[in-house]
Amino acid sequence: MPPRRPTRRYTLTSLLKEARRQHRGWEPAWPKAEPKASYEIVIAGGGGHGLATAYYLAKLHGIRNIAVVEKGWLGGGNAARNTAIIRSDYLRPESMALYRLSHSLFEHLSTELDFNVMYSPRGLVELAYTRQHMELLARTADANTHYGIKSWMIPPDEVRKLLPLLDDGPHKRYPLFGALWQPRGGIARHDAVIWAYARMAAQLGIDIIENCEIERIETIGGRISGVRTSRGTISAGTVLVATAADTPALLASLGINLPIEPVALQAFVSEPLKPALDVVAIAGEVEGYISQSDKGELVIGGATDKAPGYSRRGAFASIEDTAASMLELFPSLSRVRMMRHWAGTVDITPDRSPIIGALGLQGLFVNCGWGTGGFKAIPGSGYGTASLIAGGKAAHVVAPFGLDRFRQGRLIDESAASAVAH
Amino acid sequence: MLLITCPVCAVTAEETEFSCGGLHVQPGETRRYARGVVREYWLCAAGCGSWFGLARHSVNQRILGSWTMGKEPPLFPGETA
Structure with a gap:
């Protein structure tokens, strides 16, 4: 008998089909990719924000030559270390726009990603x-x-x-x-959100490289040229750093100082x-x-x-x-x-709002500083950041969250408005 | 849980009896937390009320030493300037 094509979609018919052959034909949710020599975009950090950005870049902006580089395993960091609460009752207009977009994307996330993220808007x-x-x-x-x-x-x-x-x-x-x-x-299953984004990103042709730590961001003449990782150098014209609390250390060698604790x-x-x-x-x-x-x-x-x-x-x-x-x-x-x-x-961050945006050097973007409330923002942050990188129309959602707000005194102060004062 | 010794009143107690005052920085210096040995200001909040310096490892939480203000010790093993 010729080998059958692995089952990819998660539907009732594919479930019944796989049940008949003892579930031996499922395609892996995402393949273990080996790093290639060069990509158009490298995303540092395989957490929710990195994966969601990769997915929306491929889905909405047609950019598929992307690598998501994660030092551990997917969903091993803060993506799986939260309490999975989803809400959008923020105080500042900038935050409300971002979290409202995110919340509305959660409403249809299971359908969009062909994966039950167990979104439960229970109140x-x-x-x-x-x-x-x-x-x-x-x-x-x-x-x-x-x-x-x-x-x-x-x-x-x-x-x-x-x-x-x-x-x-x-x-x-x-x-x-x-x-x-x-x-x-309400809540959603945080692991499922990560797996769903990773699976769909991989299906769109994005390489997800686990167990590969980025040691340094390489530059040539004031622009990004790639990253040096524990598994060799990868060249890329655009790098998005979404590595949460490790972002300051990665950017310190470029002379960028992030106010992150x-x-x-x-x-x-x-x-x-x-x-x-x-x-x-x-x-x-x-x-x-x-x-x-x-x-x-x-x-x-x-x-x-x-x-x-x-x-x-x-x-x-x-x-x-x-x-x-x-x-x-x-x-x-x-x-x-x-x-x-x-x-x-x-x-x-000092104002409890994230830092998203371009950072001086050509081709360098950052998405970090989510503090204690990043899970609920994953879809909206990915959607907005992808648009920001690709020059799309939704970039205005994340535009107010640039690092320059600290220099301009234009803080988006959610410290008093957050549910629990951290 | 950190077990801290105040160098001023010599009391050894848990971190809840103290208050962390952030990184030890010189005026005009911008230094951020990093993985490795960090030097911080701490307040002996429930004790003598003095500020003092403390060096600890930000990953494994080991405390390397504490000192009274102005008497900074030389670099600890594993610490970078």
């Missing part, structure tokens, strides 16, 4: 326990309404209906004042429970956020560690603080056992 509440926080959230809700993002304030009675587990009542030191409600906020941010996953929490809950006052995954595990996050660093271990003090804040909100979780825990090195 998101941001609880307020002080008048100041109520004012900030009300301002955010008003700004969101003005810019076409659906979010509004809800009174404590409605919060109690959404969160029956929430400890609330006259015995509490701080009574609940209300909450910001974003009905389309690396800090560990931790997350926790409990044993699977029966469905108990069907919204995402964020509480800025106690610095904690929680959601229940489709498997039933509670996914919990808190504030960043107190001292910067590249260790992915995380400090015990933050674990204790996060546990305390969850028990303040949901004392009934006191006997829930935590199953897994991880820390990622987040790249925090």
Whole structure:
């Protein structure tokens, strides 16, 4: 019998066909590519933003001679070290445009990428326990309404209906004042988002090179000439650096100084429970956020560690603080056992907004500084950055996030508006 | 968890008793965190209230030493100027 073509599409018919032959005919989601001598564009960093940019460059701008170079394995960095929350209730117009685009792309991402990313817009509440926080959230809700993002304030009675587990009542030191409600906020499976982008990018002809560390960016006469990697030199006229907290070190040799501070941010996953929490809950006052995954595990996050660093271990003090804040909100979780825990090195900028744009040298682009909230922005950031590199029409979405904003004093200050003050 | 010794009051305690004041930089210098040994300012917040200098490794979190202000030690092993 002649060998059959491997099955590529994920459809019901292909599933049935593969079930008949014991699932031996599936094509690998992406092949292990060997680095070629030269590419049109090299993307440093195989995280969400790098892969999404590669995909949209190939899909929308017809540029397929691209390599995504990752030092470890795909989805081994911050792409898989977040709490997978998706929301667009930001305060500044620049941020709202970017996160709204991203959120709207998430709505159809599974269809677009032929991969179930388990996007679940279950609704998101941001609880307020002080008048100041109520004012900030009300301002955010008003700004969101003005810019076409659906979010509004809800009174404590409605919060109690959404969160029956929430400890609330006259015995509490701080009574609940209300909450910001974003009905389309939710979660998605972070690994699936990475795999889906990688698979589709590879199908469009992009080389995904894992276990290949970029050591240095090479220049000739003020323009980019390529990258030196642990597996040889690759020449390229355009390089996008999307390596999160390692971006400053990579760009320091070019005389570019990025205002980025690396800090560990931790997350926790409990044993699977029966469905108990069907919204995402964020509480800025106690610095904690929680959601229940489709498997039933509670996914919990808190504030960043107190001292910067590249260790992915995380400090015990933050674990204790996060546990305390969850028990303040949901004392009934006191006997829930935590199953897994991880820390990622987040790249925090002074105004808590990302740095995206061209960087002086011809052919050099950067996409980093996502800090504690990069996962939700992956599709929009990739879409905008691809447009920026290829000279497309959506570049205006990421244009305000250039590095020059720090020199011009034009900060996009989301530090007070972020769900948890990091 | 970092176990820090304040060189002023000689107390040894966990990092929660101290406060990290950021990288040790000279005026006009722009230095950023990097993988390797970093020199920082720390405050003995719950103790004597003094600022002091501390060298630690930003990846494996090992503490190499602490000193009172103005008495900076020479380069530690593995540290680049």
